[in-house]
Each structure stands twice: as structure tokens, then as C-alpha cells.
Amino acid sequence: MREVSLFCSWILFITGIGLSVTAILMRSKEYSLSDRLSVSFGFGLGAVSLQMGILSFFGVPFTRSNLIMWSWPVVVPGVIMCRAGKGSCRKDPLESSGTTRFSFFEKFFIAGIGFEIFYAFFRALIRPMESYDSVAIYALKAKIFFLSRSIPTGLLRDPLAIVPHADYPLLVPLSETSLYVFLGSLNDHLVKIIFPLFFVSLVVFVYLMVRRVVPRKESLLFTFLLASIPQVSAYATNGYADLPFAFYYSLALFFLWRWMDGTRADSLALSFFSLLLAAWTKNEGQMLALIALFVSLWYLVRERKALRGRETVSCAMYCVAALLLLLFAFVFPRSLGLVNDTVNAATLRPVAFVTQLTRLPDILYEYQIQFFGPKKWNIIWILCITGIIAGRARVFSGPLQYVSLSILFALAGYTAVYLITPQGLSWHLSTSASRLFIHFVPAAVYWLACLCHDAGMDL
Amino acid sequence: MNRRRLFIRGSLALWVIVWVFFLVRPVAKGLLNEYKDLLFLSSEGKRSYMTGASLYEFVQFCNRSVGVQKRYEIVGLDRSSLDYRRAVYYLYPNVVSDRDPEFIFVFGTPGFKKEGYAMFRSMDNGRYILTRQTHRGV
Numbered sequence: 046m047r048e049v050s051l052f053c054s055w056i057l058f059i060t061g062i063g064l065s066v067t068a069i070l071m072r073s074k075e076y077s078l079s080d081r082l083s084v085s086f087g088f089g090l091g092a093v094s095l096q097m098g099i100l101s102f103f104g105v106p107f108t109r110s111n112l113i114m115w116s117w118p119v120v121v122p123g124v125i126m127c128r129a130g131k132g133s134c135r136k137d138p139l140e141s142s143g144t145t146r147f148s149f150f151e152k153f154f155i156a157g158i159g160f161e162i163f164y165a166f167f168r169a170l171i172r173p174m175e176s177y178d179s180v181a182i183y184a185l186k187a188k189i190f191f192l193s194r195s196i197p198t199g200l201l202r203d204p205l206a207i208v209p210h211a212d213y214p215l216l217v218p219l220s221e222t223s224l225y226v227f228l229g230s231l232n233d234h235l236v237k238i239i240f241p242l243f244f245v246s247l248v249v250f251v252y253l254m255v256r257r258v259v260p261r262k263e264s265l266l267f268t269f270l271l272a273s274i275p276q277v278s279a280y281a282t283n284g285y286a287d288l289p290f291a292f293y294y295s296l297a298l299f300f301l302w303r304w305m306d307g308t309r310a311d312s313l314a315l316s317f318f319s320l321l322l323a324a325w326t327k328n329e330g331q332m333l334a335l336i337a338l339f340v341s342l343w344y345l346v347r348e349r350k351a352l353r354g355r356e357t358v359s360c361a362m363y364c365v366a367a368l369l370l371l372l373f374a375f376v377f378p379r380s381l382g383l384v385n386d387t388v389n390a391a392t393l394r395p396v397a398f399v400t401q402l403t404r405l406p407d408i409l410y411e412y413q414i415q416f417f418g419p420k421k422w423n424i425i426w427i428l429c430i431t432g433i434i435a436g437r438a439r440v441f442s443g444p445l446q447y448v449s450l451s452i453l454f455a456l457a458g459y460t461a462v463y464l465i466t467p468q469g470l471s472w473h474l475s476t477s478a479s480r481l482f483i484h485f486v487p488a489a490v491y492w493l494a495c496l497c498h499d500a501g502m503d504l
Numbered sequence: 505m506n507r508r509r510l511f512i513r514g515s516l517a518l519w520v521i522v523w524v525f526f527l528v529r530p531v532a533k534g535l536l537n538e539y540k541d542l543l544f545l546s547s548e549g550k551r552s553y554m555t556g557a558s559l560y561e562f563v564q565f566c567n568r569s570v571g572v573q574k575r576y577e578i579v580g581l582d583r584s585s586l587d588y589r590r591a592v593y594y595l596y597p598n599v600v601s602d603r604d605p606e607f608i609f610v611f612g613t614p615g616f617k618k619e620g621y622a623m624f625r626s627m628d629n630g631r632y633i634l635t636r637q638t639h640r641g642v
Contacts (some may be wrong), residue, residue, distance in 0.1 A: 157523075171542045174593075175554040181589035188596055207592065207599050234547055266516065273523045423522045428515060502508045504516070 063089025065123025179284025
């Protein structure tokens with residue numbers, strides 16, 4: 046009973062921090078209470094893990110009272126801004142449908158999404174941490190941080206390599222540690238609840254974003270497509286960092302696209318904060334920052350005549366911030382002596398991309414296995430390929446071009462990593478390709494929704 | 505019904521069939537039994553079930569026998585295997601080390617010996633702990 050109340054206090058703490066962050070960053074009337082709630086868990090957990098990184102840097106031990114006390118830099122401005130902006134929310138898109146009665150299809154989609162969410166919680170909680178990376182990397186780091194009440198950098202840099210991939214960012218292990226700190230003990234069953242909670246946040250957030258593009262029935266259809274992808278629901282339960290990363294990845298891109306659709310500059314701030322948390326979750330976040338940078342620059346070039354001076358400055362500042370984040374994420378781990386085993390100074394040479402082009406057939410072969418493999422993806426990639434062929438005239442024109450480019454850059458970026466990887470290509474592809482695709486599958490679902498909307502397709 | 509709507513509804517029907525099939529198949533092929541077994545186990549029982557009773561018992565035996573913050577090496581598990589990673593996780597705050605470890609945990613390798621190390625404690629013929637001969641007391 047005590048453990049349940051401590052767990053509830055952790056959830057309240059995390060969500061409270063998340064709502065404070067949204068009160069500071071989500072100033073636009075464009076965003077409703079549902080939008081704020083859908084991102085509050087992810088933003089809260091990200092902010093708390095960043096706070097723990099800073100506390101450890103200054104030698105403040107991880108205790109419940111320290112975590113609560115040192116949350117004031119976020120909570121106080123959050124409360125002030127929340128009071129100042131009271132009553133400024135636009136009507137909630139969850140309520141903005143013309144009819145409140147659900148059709149047969151809508152009931153089916155809601156039941157399907159509900160089942161996937163319930164099953165994700167069940168699968169996550171019935172087993173302790175047991176899968177490879179979740180135990181070897183994230184859970185072990187979380188255990189070390191909890192027992193030493195800090196981040197012992199010496200241990201992470203130890204050449205004995207008790208923790209493989211010491212250079213991996215720390216959002217997931219620190220999130221697990223934050224729950225242990227609140228519980229006062231290690232509980233490698235309950236801690237897995239973090240992952241289905243990210244799944245729920247992602248599903249609700251994608252619904253709210255797709256709802257801005259297509260009617261309720263079609264929004265539920267696309268949300269159901271996302272929730273029912275076996276690979277996505279599997280990674281909502283197994284303790285890997287890929288689903289939390291997909292959440293921040295999607296947020297960063299969706300907020301950027303919202304800004305391009307004409308919302309206020311706070312969408313750029315939200316996108317940047319999500320970029321930061323993505324880079325704090327996985328090293329692939331650096332590539333995401335690069336994608337956001339390229340897409341924003343392309344937008345600046347394409348829309349330069351339509352953009353007002355203030356919008357151009359906002360976008361330029363966003364590009365500079367993404368570039369600084371990229372540099373920091375690249376340089377800081379190296380200053381601690383942490384080197385990534387795939388992307389590093391030895392492998393990141395322009396000549397390597399050219400000389401290794403012979404690997405391309407093997408990479409494309411693995412991709413087609415993924416595209417046509419229903420066991421992991423059902424038919425999502427087949428629908429995307431059909432969409433590209435059928436909607437080829439729309440894919441690279443209008444606002445959809447920025448969504449298409451973001452997905453295309455992601456695919457190109459991961460392909461580039463496979464070109465230069467010093468590890469065995471077949472092994473690297475077979476152990477990571479399907480996981481990496483999860484990162485941009487919510488973006489692909491949104492892209493499909495936009496394409497259907499542009500083509501005037503409905504259910 | 506227009507062709508576009510027919511395409512969407514056809515795709516949806518196909519999607520649902522594939523979704524249900526790949527949802528039900530693993531459950532029917534043994535996952536249901538695993539769920540039934542796990543549902544009524546304690547936390548320790550679940551860890552033991554997932555890790556394998558033999559290895560989990562041995563890891564617990566090692567933790568009880570050597571205390572904490574000792575350096576050890578594992579013999580009998582491949583370093584890149586999931587079992588090895590699980591053992592390292594459960595054995596922390598004892599730290600794995602191949603540079604003059606205080607203990608060698610021998611798993612599933614009957615008769616393993618190493619110069620400078622003597623028998624410390626034994627669970628059975630294939631699961632035992634060797635200790636560095638200069639390090640008798642724990």
C-alpha cells in the first residue's frame with residue numbers, strides 16, 4: 046500500500062513538472078488542455094532527468110526531498126505563467142466534433158486502441174526488466190545511479206566496461222532512478238510502467254495532431270493504425286529507449302510542422318525542447334537535430350517571400366539553437382572521454398560514405414524485409430509506398446513537402462550510419478534496423494493522414 | 505461507394521486481419537502459458553522464471569556468499585549473451601572485472617580450475633565460487 050502511494054506521488058510529481066513546463070512553453074491559444082496533458086508526462090520525465098543530471102554535476106545527492114525542492118526553477122515560473130494565462134485556451138479538439146455519437150467504425154477503433162493500451166501495460170508489468178539493452182544498459186545504469194545517489198562518471202568511464210555503451214544519453218536510466226528514489230527501493234517490475242505511459246502519451250498526442258488535419262473518424266483510424274503496429278506496441282513494453290525517443294522525435298517534428306502551418310513562435314520553442322529531450326534519450330537525437338535544421342533551412346529558402354521579418358528571425362534562431370545542440374551533444378561526451386562505437390572521428394569521414402557505397406544493396410535488402418514484413422509492421426510501410434506512388438504530385442509540394450522531407454532525411458540518415466558502421470553490417474542491420482524505423486513511424490502515420498486529406502479520401 | 509473509399513476500407517480490413525493474426529499467433533504458440541505461469545509468481549519468482557532458475561539461484565548464491573563491492577569474473581557464460589548481462593545486472597554492486605578479480609563465479613563448467621584460485625563455496629558440481637588464494641576472508 047505504501048509503495049502504491051509513493052508511486053502515485055511520483056506520477057503526480059512528474060505530471061506536475063510536465064504541466065509547469067507546458068505552462069511556460071505552450072503559450073499559444075492553439076494548444077488545448079488535452080494537448081498539454083498529452084505531453085505532460087514526457088516533458089515532466091524529461092525535465093526531471095535533466096534536473097538530476099544537473100544535481101549530480103553539482104554534487105547534490107538524489108533524494109526525494111532534493112528532487113522536489115530543486116524543482117522550483119520550473120514550478121514557480123510555471124505557476125505564475127499558468128495564472129497569468131488563465132482562460133486563454135482554445136476549445137479542446139477532443140470536444141470540437143460536430144457530433145458526439147460514435148459510429149461503428151469509431152467504436153471499433155477506440156476499442157482497438159484501448160485494447161492495445163491495456164495489453165501494453167499488462168505485458169510491461171507481468172515481466173521484470175529482462176530484454177537485452179534494457180538490462181545491460183538502462184536498468185544497470187539506473188541501479189548504479191540509485192545505489193550511489195548520483196551519476197558516478199568514473200564508473201561510466203571505467204575501461205573494465207561494466208556498463209556497455211557508457212556514452213549513451215541518460216534520460217531513460219535517470220527516469221528509472223527517479224522512480225526508485227521516490228519508492229525508496231529498487232523495483233524492476235513497477236519501473237517498466239514508464240514505457241506504456243510513453244505509449245499512451247504518444248497515441249493521444251498523435252491523435253490530437255492528426256485531428257487537426259482530418260475529421261474524428263479518420264483521426265481514430267490513423268491512431269488505431271499506429272497503436273496496432275506490433276513493433277510499436279512491443280517496444281512499449283520491453284524497457285528499450287526507442288519508444289520514449291520516438292515520442293520526443295515526433296513532438297519535435299510535429300511542433301516544427303505546426304509552426305510552419307502558421308502557429309505562434311512557441312511551437313518552435315516546444316520543438317527545440319523536444320529536440321533537447323530526444324538528444325538526451327538517444328544519440329540518434331543528434332541526427333534528429335540535423336534533420337530539423339535541414340528542414341527549417343529548406344523552409345526558410347522556399348518561403349522567404351511569404352515570411353515576415355519576425356518569423357524569419359524566429360526560424361533562424363531555431364536553426365542556430367539546433368546547431369548548438371548538435372555541437373554540444375557531439376563535443377560534451379567526448380570531453381568526458383566517452384566515444385560512440387559507431388559514429389566517431391574515425392568513422393565519420395566523407396570518404397567513408399563513398400567507399401562503402403557497395404553496402405547499399407545489403408542495406409536496401411534489409412529495408413525491403415522490413416517494408417514487406419507484416420509480423421512487425423502489418424501493412425504500414427506498404428501503405429506508405431502506395432501513398433508515394435498514388436500521391437507523387439503532392440508529396441513534395443505545399444506544406445506536405447516538409448513532412449515528406451523529414452521522413453526522407455531520417456531514412457537517409459540511418460542509411461548513412463549503416464554505410465560507415467565499423468561493426469558487421471548484417472549483425473548491425475538485423476539488431477537495429479527495425480528499432481530505428483519506430484522513431485519515425487508516428488511521423489509516417491501523420492504523413493499518410495495529410496496525404497489522405499489532400500486527396501479528399503475518407504472512410 | 506467510390507473507389508477511394510473502397511481502397512481505404514479494403515486496406516483497413518486487410519490490416520485488421522493481419523493485426524489479429526499476429527496478435528493471436530504468439531499467444532497460441534506458448535505465450536499464454538508463460539502469462540499463466542507469471543501471473544501468480546512473486547517478484548523473485550518472476551525474475552527466476554525469466555532468467556532461468558538455475559542461473560538465478562546461482563547469482564543469488566554468489567551475492568549471499570561474497571558480500572558486496574567485490575570484483576569478480578564469470579566463467580561459463582558468453583560475454584555477449586543475455587544471460588551474462590542479466591548476471592552482471594543482478595550481481596551489482598559487485599563489479600565484473602577480468603583484471604585480477606577476487607572471485608571467479610563458475611557456472612555450468614564442472615571441473616574448471618585456475619592457478620592462484622581455490623574453492624570458496626559450492627552449490628553443486630557445476631556451480632561454484634573460486635577465490636583468489638591471497639583473499640581468504642570475506
